[in-house]
Amino acid sequence: MALATPVAVRPLARLEVMSTAPPPASVSTAKRVRVHHLREAKTAGRRLTMLTAYDAPTARIFDSAGVDMLLVGDSMGDNMLGHDTTIPTTMDEMVPAVRAVSRAAQRAFVVADLPFGSYEASPQQAHASAVRMLKEGGANAVKIEGGRRIAPHVELLTGAGIPVVGHLGLTPQAENALGGKRVQGRGEEAAAGLLADAEALVAAGAVAVVLEMVPGPLAHRITDALPVPTIGIGAGAGCDGQVLVWLDMAGMADWSPRFARQFGAVGTALAQAAGDYVAAVHDGSFPGPEHTYEA
Ligand SMILES: Nc1nc(=O)c2c([nH]1)NC[C@@H]1CN(c3ccc(C(=O)N[C@@H](CCC(=O)O)C(=O)O)cc3)CN21
Ligand SMILES: CC(C)C(=O)C(=O)O
Ligand SMILES: [Mg+2]
Secondary structure, three states: OOOHHHHHHHHHHHHHHHOOOOOOOOOOOOOOOOHHHHHHHHHHOOOEEEEEOOOHHHHHHHHHOOOOEEEEOOOHHHHOOOOOOOOOOOHHHHHHHHHHHHHHOOOOEEEEEOOOOOOOOOHHHHHHHHHHHHHOOOOOEEEEEEOHHHHHHHHHHHHOOOOEEEEEEOOHHHHHHHOOOOOOOOOHHHHHHHHHHHHHHHHOOOOEEEEEOOOHHHHHHHHHHOOOOEEEEOOOOOOOEEEEOHHHHHOOOOOOOOOOOOOOOHHHHHHHHHHHHHHHHHHOOOOOHHHOOOO
C-alpha cells in the first residue's frame, strides 16, 4: 500500500503532458485586443489596464468592465491554491485556469504566466510550455520573469509566433535568490542593469514589460526608453499601464502589498452574504415558497 501513491501519480502526469486538447469552439478571439493595440495605446498615450483572473466568472466581470488584459498569474498559487508563494504553482494547475479565463474573455488580451520551473532551463523548454498555454489554454501571450538571461527564450518564442510579455524588478519566482520580496533597481548600477534587461527583452521581441516594485523614477525612465508598453505594479504612475492582483484590487485578500489600492470590499460583502445565508437556513426563512416546487 505504501507504493500506491507514486504509482498512481505517474500515469496521470503523463496523460496531462500528452493532452493537446484545443480550446472549445465557444472561444471567439475575433474581438480581442491584439498585440498591435498595445503599441498603439503607448503611442497614443492611452493608459492600459491589466488584472489577474484565475477563473471564468471573474474574467467575465473584468472583461465587461473594460480591462484590456487579463493575466492568469502564477499568483494563483498563493492567492487561490493556499500556497505561501508562487513557487509551487505548476503547469498542470495553470492550464485549466487559462482555459477558463480564455473562454470568458470576449475582448481582453489573455496573458498566461509561465510558472517556476516551466521555462528557465532552455528556450526549448519555454517553447513547450508556451505552446500548451496557447494551444490548450487559448492564451494570446505568455509572460516570463527575467532579463538578459532569458532573452534567447523570448527570441525563440517570438519567432515561433508566441507573443511574450517580460517581467522585471521583483520577480517573485526568484525570491530565494533575491533575498526576499523587496524593491529592485535602487542605486545607479542596479538601475542600469534593469534598463539593459528591459532593452534586451524588447530586442528579443517582447511585446510589453511588467515592472514590479521598481522605484517610480526608474520605471518612468525605462518607460521612456522602450517602444513597447511598460505595465507597472508598485512602480508608480510613470508606466504605460498598471496591473494588480484582483484580490488586492477588490478587497478580497487577507493581506495586500503596500502598493495595492482596494477599490472595493468584496471580502466583507462575501462574508456578509455567507453569514446571512447561514442565519436564514437556521431560522427557517430560506428556502421560502418561491424557492420550493409544487407537488
Ligand atoms: N495578493 C498578491 N498581491 C501581489 O501583488 C502579489 C501576489 N499576491 N503574489 C505574487 C506576487 C508577490 N508579490 C509581493 C509579495 C509580497 C510583497 C511584500 O512583502 N511587500 C511588503 C514589504 C516590501 C518591502 O520590503 O519594502 C509590503 O509591505 O508591501 C510584495 C509583493 C507581488 N505579487
Ligand atoms: C503580480 C503579477 C504581475 C504576476 O506576475 C502574477 O500575478 O502572477
Ligand atoms: Mg506572476
